[in-house]
Amino acid sequence: MxxxxxxxxxxxxxxxxxxxxxxxxxxxxxxxxxxxxxxxxxxGTKEDLLVEIMTTALRRLLDAAGKATPEHGDPMVRLRTLVALHVLAHAVQPGETRVVDNEVDALSAPARARVVALRDEYEQRWAQIIEDGVESGAFHTDRPAVTRLALLEMCSGVARWYSPRGPVRLDELATHYAELALRALGHPATVRAEDLRHCMDVVAQVWDLPVQPGN
Amino acid sequence: MxxxxxxxxxxxxxxxxxxxxxxxxxxxxxxxxxxxxxxxxxxGTKEDLLVEIMTTALRRLLDAAGKATPEHGDPMVRLRTLVALHVLAHAVQPGETRVVDNEVDALSAPARARVVALRDEYEQRWAQIIEDGVESGAFHTDRPAVTRLALLEMCSGVARWYSPRGPVRLDELATHYAELALRALGHPATVRAEDLRHCMDVVAQVWDLPVQPGN
Amino acid sequence: MxxxxxxxxxxxxxxxxxxxxxxxxxxxxxxxxxxxxxxxxxxGTKEDLLVEIMTTALRRLLDAAGKATPEHGDPMVRLRTLVALHVLAHAVQPGETRVVDNEVDALSAPARARVVALRDEYEQRWAQIIEDGVESGAFHTDRPAVTRLALLEMCSGVARWYSPRGPVRLDELATHYAELALRALGHPATVRAEDLRHCMDVVAQVWDLPVQPGN
Amino acid sequence: MxxxxxxxxxxxxxxxxxxxxxxxxxxxxxxxxxxxxxxxxxxGTKEDLLVEIMTTALRRLLDAAGKATPEHGDPMVRLRTLVALHVLAHAVQPGETRVVDNEVDALSAPARARVVALRDEYEQRWAQIIEDGVESGAFHTDRPAVTRLALLEMCSGVARWYSPRGPVRLDELATHYAELALRALGHPATVRAEDLRHCMDVVAQVWDLPVQPGN
DNA sequence: AATGAATGAGTCTTCATTCAT
DNA sequence: CATGAATGAAGACTCATTCAT
The missing domain is CATH 1.10.10.60 (Homeodomain-like)
Known part of the structure; x- marks a missing residue:
């Protein structure tokens, strides 16, 4: 290094x-x-460093979301993929994501605007999928916006506690959260590890991780 | 004031x-x-001020949890009550809870130990209820610890976005989150506002809020 | 102090x-x-201090010029008064005037604009008097602008060398420079100390000096 | 370059x-x-650079003064030549002369001593000419030292405002200042451009300027 | 109860300069 | 000849805190 x-x-x-x-x-x-x-x-300045960390992390997340989830298709499949992706990203780079989640207020106004724009672009993906699922009858919730925020917070929280040295493997974690999210949305499907294979490949690629089968 | x-x-x-x-x-x-x-x-010092804010907020939460949820009884009832309480507390005093959630690292070691002890005591209630529910067959999850953390983060997140001036009333918020939590735990029950009446009374009392019916 | x-x-x-x-x-x-x-x-900042020093010095100079020299009247009288005033100001507060003359470039753009505006306002008085004198035939110069700058630099230079502890009294200094200026403008008049009495009174008043007869 | x-x-x-x-x-x-x-x-160091610039500029000025003005002879001729030389030097290399005039205080003690010695040597030429002129009755001033300083400041000031892109040609500038100086010294002579031909040649030679007739 | 004055230690950042490559 | 990397000292400025009044 x-x-x-x-x-x-x-x-x-x-x-x-x-x-x-x-x-x-x-x-x-x-x-x-x-x-x-x-x-x-x-x-550059200390703030430049912060901005760079934040924008890189968010761009990677957006990039990965683009690669892992199609624009259209079964909302259930898209949601479980996006949830898994989000959770894995937060588990794999907990530092970056904690910074993104906690330090937005430390930015000066113009830098904050840029970072928030990226974050909003990402959250819009969640909103779209949930909306599609509710429309198609796959998801059931009478407050889609509230549910979206609840799920996002739930998934982001992973960065605050997950440790790769703990008893939970990454694929288990992703599977578990995907299922929690589907349940919360009133969808009966069960999620299995192989459903998330493509998603994990994207994560490994975007974040330059060695592919570790069974992780 | x-x-x-x-x-x-x-x-x-x-x-x-x-x-x-x-x-x-x-x-x-x-x-x-x-x-x-x-x-x-x-x-006293700036840190004393921080410690006082944190311990007061946590003590109130513990106090409210004691008053609202019985030690024993139907895990579903206890869980929906605890979730509602947690969500309401975070919605009603978002400042205090954000400080508790974000600034633990700013404390010196001895102060941190005291605060963390209080927080652990509170989280133990969640752990106990989930454990009881799983044992009794009311809840279904193969990773109770993960689920607990997921739900806690989901509910705490409320402090980061909820505004009393938005379209969601407090009782709706509480009901919605209680149902999300039960769904995530695989419980089929629906939650209605009157199920949380007692909980809301406790919140109003512990946080000195004027009782506002329909809020 | x-x-x-x-x-x-x-x-x-x-x-x-x-x-x-x-x-x-x-x-x-x-x-x-x-x-x-x-x-x-x-x-405030170091620059605030600089700005304050400069603007105060320039405002005093403008104030004194307003009090000592009438808007209209004999150009010779007005010029000898303005020269005397300028020279005395530079002899009496050499620090301030050296700062005004030398540190304009150290100012940030907006502060510089304000200071330069004050300085230009002051120099306009010189330009007006010389113009009037040339028009009336009292002064002779084929490059009034060049002559004005030459005289201004000559008089400002006093701040770089004059010492009240030297052999030259303030009234002698003022008289001498007034005469140099009139000569340079091709005017035959001789300047005597009593011609500058009013001017010296104004200086004593504007800069809070004890009136020292024979100084 | x-x-x-x-x-x-x-x-x-x-x-x-x-x-x-x-x-x-x-x-x-x-x-x-x-x-x-x-x-x-x-x-070498930043200060070495400053010293080199200053001493070179001063040496050139001394060199040019030696070449342009004879040690003895008509004080009027010598003065108008020295004034023209000084003004031209300041107009032709305003950067160097501003540095010499303004940055002496930035020098360390030993370097300052050397630079000041050079400057004093140069100013001594002015003093000598004025003294000679007063003695011979060509000049009239009751404070020769004050007059010398006044004239030096007046002429040096050229570096602070003259621009070759303005309306004033170099030979006009030199002629004008020479006449201002003579007037200030009570001498009736008029100065014409051809009186300064030799002086301008010396300037062109010492500062490596292309001879530009009518400049 | 309230505060203007005061400060040592700290903040982020830039300085002129050196040196291995 | 040229430079990226490196740094101790210094730059302006702010910090949390105390204390006499």
């Missing part, structure tokens, strides 16, 4: 653990094993 | 909006309409 | 001696006998 | 425009289109 990567990794780790305002430039320097002046060879 | 209350309210608002580290003593003073020196008549 | 005044005096002294960029906040603090943090009770 | 020259030109431009302390090594590098590390192939 070179210096630039070390800086970025340090920022993700510390911003996630202590928050943007709780992380000093000296903390970053120490974590990246550089002097605080050298840090500035590899970054 | 007297000075001491204004300080507390300012802290809740700003800690929730900008984070503990993102909020300066001068911000607090301005929000509370006091000089920064005067602030120190009504508080 | 209270703290706020000490800060201002320190800034004038050091900005004049070492330039704005050459003066550190710590230099100011040391000169004002305050800690560098305490400095910020009495000022 | 090679790299070394580009560095020097960048320094003159930026030191003149923003001051020594207001100019960073990175500014110089950008202006010279080099990396900041490469800069150090062509210079």
């Amino acid at each position: 070179n210096s630039a990567e070390r800086v970025r990794a340090a920022a993700v780790k510390l911003f996630a653990a202590k928050g943007f305002h709780g992380t000093g430039i000296r903390d970053l320097a120490q974590e990246a094993e550089l002097s605080s002046a050298t840090l500035y060879h590899y970054m | 007297n000075s001491a209350e204004r300080v507390r309210a300012a802290a809740v608002k700003l800690f929730a909006a900008k984070g503990f580290h993102g909020t300066g003593i001068r911000d607090l003073a301005q929000e509370a309409e006091l000089s920064s020196a005067t602030l120190y008549h009504y508080m | 209270n703290s706020a005044e000490r800060v201002r005096a320190a800034a004038v002294k050091l900005f004049a001696a070492k330039g704005f960029h050459g003066t550190g906040i710590r230099d100011l603090a040391q000169e004002a006998e305050l800690s560098s943090a305490t400095l910020y009770h009495y000022m | 090679n790299s070394a020259e580009r560095v020097r030109a960048a320094a003159v431009k930026l030191f003149a425009a923003k001051g020594f302390h207001g100019t960073g090594i990175r500014d110089l590098a950008q202006e010279a289109e080099l990396s900041s590390a490469t800069l150090y192939h062509y210079m």
Whole structure:
């Protein structure tokens, strides 16, 4: 890992653990094993670093969502895929996603606008799928917007507690959440690991993970 | 509202909006309409203020949970009550709960230990009810711990988006979430507003809210 | 002299001696006998301090010019008065005027615009008098604009070398420069100290100087 | 223009425009289109660069003064020549002269001593000519030292406003200032462009300018 | 009860300069 | 000849906190 990567990794780790305002430039320097002046060879301002982390994470998520879920088709299939994708993304890069979820308020107005636009674009996918499913009679909920927010929060929460060293494998996690979401939407289907194979492949590709069968 | 209350309210608002580290003593003073020196008549250190806010919020939640849900009895009833309580608490005092959820890392070690102990005590109630429900056959989930965390995150998320000025009334919100939770646990029951009457009374009492029928 | 005044005096002294960029906040603090943090009770930013010094100095000069020289009347009388005023101002507050003359480039664009506007307003007085004198035949110069700039630079230069502890008294200085200027404009008049009495009174009043006869 | 020259030109431009302390090594590098590390192939320290610019400019001025004005002879002729030379030097290399005039305070003590010695040597020429003129009855002033300083400031000021793209040609400028100076010294002579021919030739030679008749 | 004044330690960031490549 | 990488010191400015009044 070179210096630039070390800086970025340090920022993700510390911003996630202590928050943007709780992380000093000296903390970053120490974590990246550089002097605080050298840090500035590899970054603009501290905020630039935050923006870069956030936009990269969100772009990857959007990219993965585009690759994993078709625009049209069975809402149940699309939803379970999107849920699995979201959960896996949060389990696989908990640092980045915690930063995205918690530090939006630390951004200056123009940067915040850009980040929020990306996030809204992503959430629109959820809204569309739920709407389609309700229309087709696959999903049952009398407050689709509330349900969408509830499911999003439920899935994002994974980043706050999941550990790959715990007893739950990634495919189990994804399967479980996909099923929770379908149940919450009043859909009777059961989700099996093989239903999410393509989704896991996309995740492995977008986030440069070694394919680990049974993970 | 007297000075001491204004300080507390300012802290809740700003800690929730900008984070503990993102909020300066001068911000607090301005929000509370006091000089920064005067602030120190009504508080100890900035961290003391944070600790007080967190422990008060958690104690109230525990208190309310004790009053609203019996130790034993039908797990379905207990769960829907606890979910409703949790959701209402987060909707009614979003500032406090966001602080509790987001700023634990800002605490020094000893203070953090105390706060986490309270939070664990509260979460243990969720664990117990889910365990009881699974044992009795009321709930169906093969990963009770995962499900518990998923539901908790889902319900806590309310503090991040709910607004009393939006189209969703509090009783609708509570009912909706209670039903989402039961569905996720594989329970067929439907939840109606009158099922949560007692719970709403407890909330109104514990958080000193005027009882607003139809809210 | 209270703290706020000490800060201002320190800034004038050091900005004049070492330039704005050459003066550190710590230099100011040391000169004002305050800690560098305490400095910020009495000022905004370092640039605010500079702007305040400049605008105050220019406003005083404009004020004095308004009081000492009539809008109309004999150009020779008006010119010798304005020259004397300018020279005295530069001799009496050399720090302020050196800052005004040398540090305009250190200002940010909006602040610079304001300061330059004041300076232009002042220089317009010179232009008007010279124009009037040329028109009336009192002055002779085939490049009034060049002559104006030459005289202004000549007079402003006083701030760079004059010392009240030297052999030249203030009234001698003013008389001498007034005569130099009239000669340069091809006017035969001789200037005597009593011609400048009113002008010196205005200076004493605008800059809060004790009236020192024979100075 | 090679790299070394580009560095020097960048320094003159930026030191003149923003001051020594207001100019960073990175500014110089950008202006010279080099990396900041490469800069150090062509210079010693930043201060060395400043000293070199100052001493070169002053040496040229001294050199030109030696070539243009005889040690003895008619004070009027010598003065008008020296004034013309000074004005032309300041008009032709305004950057260098502004640096010399404004940045002496930025020098360390030993460097300052050397630069000031050169400047004093040059000013001594002015003093000598004025003294000779007063003695011979050609000039009339009761404060020769004050007059000398006034004239020097007047002439040096040219560097602060003259532009070759304006309406005033160099020979006009020189003629005008020479006449202003003579008038200020009470001398009745009129100065014509051809009186300064030799002086302009010397300037063209010392500063490597293409001889542009009518400039 | 309230606050203006004060500050040491801290903030993020830039400085001029060096050096291995 | 050229430069990316590196840094200790310094830059301006803010921090949470205390205390005399």
